[in-house]
Amino acid sequence: MPMERTLIIVKPDGVQRGLTGEIIRRFEARGLRIIGMKFMQVSTELAEKHYAIHRERPFFAGLVKYITSSPVVVMALEGTNAIAAARGTIGSTKPHEAAAGTIRGDFALEVGRNLVHGSDSVENGQIEVGNFFTEAELHPGWSRNTDPWIFE
Numbered sequence: 001m002p003m004e005r006t007l008i009i010v011k012p013d014g015v016q017r018g019l020t021g022e023i024i025r026r027f028e029a030r031g032l033r034i035i036g037m038k039f040m041q042v043s044t045e046l047a048e049k050h051y052a053i054h055r056e057r058p059f060f061a062g063l064v065k066y067i068t069s070s071p072v073v074v075m076a077l078e079g080t081n082a083i084a085a086a087r088g089t090i091g092s093t094k095p096h097e098a099a100a101g102t103i104r105g106d107f108a109l110e111v112g113r114n115l116v117h118g119s120d121s122v123e124n125g126q127i128e129v130g131n132f133f134t135e136a137e138l139h140p141g142w143s144r145n146t147d148p149w150i151f152e
Contacts, residue, residue, distance in 0.1 A: 080151060
């Protein structure tokens, strides 16, 4: 099966609450391979580009203000069905609807503080990874000793 890519952002609330390691651990335990990762401050320009789909919505300015308020950890993950696997690990956008055992189900209470972003489609995964990483910052296809036990 072809490998998909997804962008994961540990949002400011996840970083500030000290949940970065736990969030990363869950994606690695799921079997997704980290092909890029960095700790960064999101610029207003990048935030507006990332949230452009919401530009006309009343909450757009709040999204931009929030994601630029504190450093984040961004990751490019790779794996078969990476989008669905990551979104299943994250849980519903509305934390009160997220299943126990998901990141949001275990650690979040409100939509505006839901800890983590994950790409919602293969196409958006490619675009979002490209917005946050250059190709030189990515290391796709590297092999882990566990890969034969994760990927068929």
